[in-house]
Amino acid sequence: MADIVTGPGSAAAKAARDRAEEEGLGLAEKRVASEEIFRGRMLHIFNDTVELPNGMPASREVIRHVGAVAVLPLTGDGQAVVERQFRYPVGKVITEIPAGKLNSSDEDRLEAAKRELREETGITADEWTDMGEFIPAAAYCDEKLTLYLARGLHYGPRDLDDDEFLNVETVPFGELVDDVMNGRIVDAKTQTAVLKAACLTGYFAKGSGDGR
Amino acid sequence: MADIVTGPGSAAAKAARDRAEEEGLGLAEKRVASEEIFRGRMLHIFNDTVELPNGMPASREVIRHVGAVAVLPLTGDGQAVVERQFRYPVGKVITEIPAGKLNSSDEDRLEAAKRELREETGITADEWTDMGEFIPAAAYCDEKLTLYLARGLHYGPRDLDDDEFLNVETVPFGELVDDVMNGRIVDAKTQTAVLKAACLTGYFAKGSGDGR
Numbered sequence: 001m002a003d004i005v006t007g008p009g010s011a012a013a014k015a016a017r018d019r020a021e022e023e024g025l026g027l028a029e030k031r032v033a034s035e036e037i038f039r040g041r042m043l044h045i046f047n048d049t050v051e052l053p054n055g056m057p058a059s060r061e062v063i064r065h066v067g068a069v070a071v072l073p074l075t076g077d078g079q080a081v082v083e084r085q086f087r088y089p090v091g092k093v094i095t096e097i098p099a100g101k102l103n104s105s106d107e108d109r110l111e112a113a114k115r116e117l118r119e120e121t122g123i124t125a126d127e128w129t130d131m132g133e134f135i136p137a138a139a140y141c142d143e144k145l146t147l148y149l150a151r152g153l154h155y156g157p158r159d160l161d162d163d164e165f166l167n168v169e170t171v172p173f174g175e176l177v178d179d180v181m182n183g184r185i186v187d188a189k190t191q192t193a194v195l196k197a198a199c200l201t202g203y204f205a206k207g208s209g210d211g212r
Numbered sequence: 213m214a215d216i217v218t219g220p221g222s223a224a225a226k227a228a229r230d231r232a233e234e235e236g237l238g239l240a241e242k243r244v245a246s247e248e249i250f251r252g253r254m255l256h257i258f259n260d261t262v263e264l265p266n267g268m269p270a271s272r273e274v275i276r277h278v279g280a281v282a283v284l285p286l287t288g289d290g291q292a293v294v295e296r297q298f299r300y301p302v303g304k305v306i307t308e309i310p311a312g313k314l315n316s317s318d319e320d321r322l323e324a325a326k327r328e329l330r331e332e333t334g335i336t337a338d339e340w341t342d343m344g345e346f347i348p349a350a351a352y353c354d355e356k357l358t359l360y361l362a363r364g365l366h367y368g369p370r371d372l373d374d375d376e377f378l379n380v381e382t383v384p385f386g387e388l389v390d391d392v393m394n395g396r397i398v399d400a401k402t403q404t405a406v407l408k409a410a411c412l413t414g415y416f417a418k419g420s421g422d423g424r
Contacts, residue, residue: 025305027298027377038249038257040273042352045250045257050300058375060300061252063275063352078422086239087350088262088272093237094350132395134403136348137355138299138306140254144398151424163270165239173423181411183344186356188400191346195407199393202421209414210290211385212363 026053029060042101065143069113070099070134072193073123073150074201080173081121081153082190085166095179096187097194099145109146117150119159121168126152131196136188147193149200177203238265241272254313277355281325282311282346284405285335285362286413292385293333293365294402297378307391308399309406311357321358329362331371333380338364343408348400359405361412389415 029050037045044064052058073081086093100116102109110128117123131147160166173194179185180194198204241262249257256276264270285293298305312328314321322340329335343359372378385406391397392406410416 025296025298025379027296027305027379029298029300031300038259038273040259041271043257043273043275045255047250047252048300052375053377056375059253061250061255062301063255064301074424076424078424080423084237084239086237086241087347088241088243088260089274089352089354090347090350090356091354093239094347096350132393133398134400135299135302135306135398136400137353138302138308138399140301141349141353142301142303143349144302163264163268165265167237167239177423181344181408186345186347187350188346188348188404191404192400192407195404195411196393198423199407199416201423202419203423204411204416205419207414207417211292211389211410211413211415212286212288212290 028053029058032057061140063141063143065101065141066105067102067107067109068099068143068145069102069109069116069148070097070145070189070193071113071117071148071150072097072131072190072197073117073121073125073153074173074197075153075170076151078173079170080176080194081123081168081170082176083120083166083168094187095185095190097190099189110148113146113148113150118156119161120164120166122156122158123150124154124156125150126154129200131193131200134189134192145189147189147196149193149197173197173201173203240265241270244269273352275353275355277313277353278317279314279319279321280311280355280357281314281321281328281360282309282357282401282405283325283329283360283362284309284343284402284409285329285333285337285365286385286409287365287382288363290385291382292388292406293335293380293382294388295332295378295380306399307397307402309402311401322360325358325360325362330368331373332376332378334368334370335362336366336368337362338366341412343405343412346401346404357401359401359408361405361409385409385413385415 033049048060098120129149134145245261260272341361346357
């Protein structure tokens with residue numbers, strides 16, 4: 001059980017957090033043993049044993065994932081391109097931005113994003129903006145997604161895998177923001193990508209509130 | 213391979229999407245077989261076989277998760293309360309909002325949020341706002357998180373599990389927004405919760421852009 005550190009958010013506190021991050025704050029866990037549970041097409045699953053900061057052992061269920069990319073494509077007239085796809089784990093069709101796994105963990109992420117966007121929607125784009133890293137489930141999976149904003153769109157043929165079924169739609173960007181805020185959009189990467197894009201494109205501006 | 217549907221985002225198109233969602237758009241997959249791979253403390257893992265919309269079989273690796281809650285606590289003077297926690301799957305300390313698993317899949321989510329916030333930070337709150345559902349990894353996990361905003365905070369003692377190690381910090385809300393936007397905050401639920409809260413509290417306002 002670690003200390004409570006209440007800081008004013010000053011530059012010094014921020015620098016201290018950076019250092020602490022490097023040093024793991026005395027919070028780090030050390031791997032003692034690793035048992036492979038399952039090697040699937042998508043998921044590689046381990047049941048590891050770690051040593052906690054207090055020296056005690058604990059088990060950690062970990063999914064190793066190759067990594068992924070997701071792309072929010074925006075048209076020149078304020079529309080977003082989204083997909084409607086059945087997601088078996090949740091048993092329903094949900095609205096998502098185009099996304100896909102890397103071919104290998106060292107694949108160039110921008111190239112992967114261009115490929116996935118073209119294959120799933122037929123779109124190529126002139127302008128790509130890296131919107132940052134996104135770790136969906138840090139408690140149990142090492143998957144890292146990189147989110148992109150794509151603008152300057154050109155439409156061509158799709159190239160879906162034989163076992164890939166999804167519909168592509170364009171929706172007004174403002175409606176997509178509303179659907180994130182009102183809870184209709186439940187997909188995590190889509191929520192973050194849409195709200196980040198709203199900031200980056202000036203759809204959102206700094207308001208009068210200070211967050212209270 | 214399903215059709216491309218390009219709609220104007222009208223109310224009629226929206227209603228059509230609602231109906232299509234109910235009917236699965238002809239995109240639904242049917243479970244044919246299910247093999248249990250692993251039953252862990254946190255993850256229950258299956259390798260299922262499904263029938264695709266075209267009648268062909270496919271395998272689906274699925275993690276069944278009990279569900280979770282996450283809470284962004286905001287103080288009366290524009291500060292946010294966050295945690296710094298070592299996440300074994302990604303091998304580093306990351307900044308996150310307080311969160312935790314449900315005790316059972318039918319547990320009341322608001323009660324779970326109150327419990328997790330109190331245990332991890334010692335905080336109780338007068339005002340709770342449901343910020344909606346969040347599905348972190350719909351491709352392979354059925355986990356659903358509910359995000360909450362907590363205001364009107366009171367501080368008391370923490371009550372961490374013996375194997376739980378995390379630091380609690382307060383940071384200015386504006387700094388947290390900046391850190392989501394500049395990529396320092398990589399945790400998915402924290403990204404969405406911070407950006408949604410920025411909208412809800414008036415930290416963001418509607419700008420002049422229309423998303424292009």
